[in-house]
Amino acid sequence: MDAIVKNFPQVTDFERPSQQEAEDAIRVLLRWAGDDPRREGLLDTPARVAKAYRELFGGYELNPEDVLGRTFEEVSGYDDIVLERDIPFYSHCEHHMVPIIGKAHVAYLPSGRVLGLSKIARVVDIFARRLQTQEAMTAQIANAIDESLRPRGVAVMIDAEHMCMSMRGIKKQGSSTLTMTFTGAFKADPAEQARFMSLVRGR
Numbered sequence: 001m002d003a004i005v006k007n008f009p010q011v012t013d014f015e016r017p018s019q020q021e022a023e024d025a026i027r028v029l030l031r032w033a034g035d036d037p038r039r040e041g042l043l044d045t046p047a048r049v050a051k052a053y054r055e056l057f058g059g060y061e062l063n064p065e066d067v068l069g070r071t072f073e074e075v076s077g078y079d080d081i082v083l084e085r086d087i088p089f090y091s092h093c094e095h096h097m098v099p100i101i102g103k104a105h106v107a108y109l110p111s112g113r114v115l116g117l118s119k120i121a122r123v124v125d126i127f128a129r130r131l132q133t134q135e136a137m138t139a140q141i142a143n144a145i146d147e148s149l150r151p152r153g154v155a156v157m158i159d160a161e162h163m164c165m166s167m168r169g170i171k172k173q174g175s176s177t178l179t180m181t182f183t184g185a186f187k188a189d190p191a192e193q194a195r196f197m198s199l200v201r202g203r
């Protein structure tokens with residue numbers, strides 16, 4: 001699978017349903033849950049849910065390359081680690097479509113160019129606002145930064161709780177999942193990995 005497909009599912013490859021179709025589907029789910037979509041409190045719910053979905057899954061509309069294209073070179077030769085830690089995010093697991101709530105820690109070793117700090121969090125949001133597995137999201141953030149900025153290395157760690165593990169199924173509240181992806185110098189050099197870990201953990 002090439003990088004473009006991996007990073008940017010082709011939403012245009014399939015037909016997006018109409019607003020009416022989306023609202024009808026939500027009415028079916030309301031009935032599936034055991035309620036009556038015709039009762040007053042639920043009359044506007046399909047429209048609200050459709051609107052909320054456009055926001056919660058707005059990442060399909062956005063291309064990380066647009067965000068990562070803006071870089072700066074005037075950093076007086078700074079070439080050490082840049083770490084944005086504790087970036088909060090909400091995503092949804094692609095298996096159950098319930099929330100994944102967590103924090104992302106993203107670092108890179110610049111090679112001449114640096115990113116605007118907010119852009120790292122924007123990239124996290126673009127991928128979080130899609131249906132995800134935590135592993136895929138971790139790799140997608142790392143690959144997007146690696147491919148567009150071409151830094152000496154990228155490190156991404158995600159620490160998240162999956163509501164499909166706590167609200168339902170095995171019902172293990174409070175357990176969290178850690179995933180990480182390293183590229184370049186972070187992948188090649190265990191000392192760089194250890195430095196990233198201690199910076200993420202250190203307070």
Ligand SMILES: Nc1nc2c(ncn2[C@@H]2O[C@H](COP(=O)(O)OP(=O)(O)OP(=O)(O)O)[C@@H](O)[C@H]2O)c(=O)[nH]1
Nearest residue numbers: 093094095096132133134135162164165168169170
């Ligand atoms: N690797 C991985 N698994 C995930 C993620 N989010 C949810 N899952 C798991 O996806 C699996 C889906 O398993 P299935 O047996 O197909 O579905 P299920 O019957 O609903 O499974 P249970 O959750 O065990 O009740 C579950 O084990 C979930 O915990 C994720 O981000 N990464």
Ligand SMILES: [Zn+2]
Nearest residue numbers: 093095096164
């Ligand atoms: Zn799940």
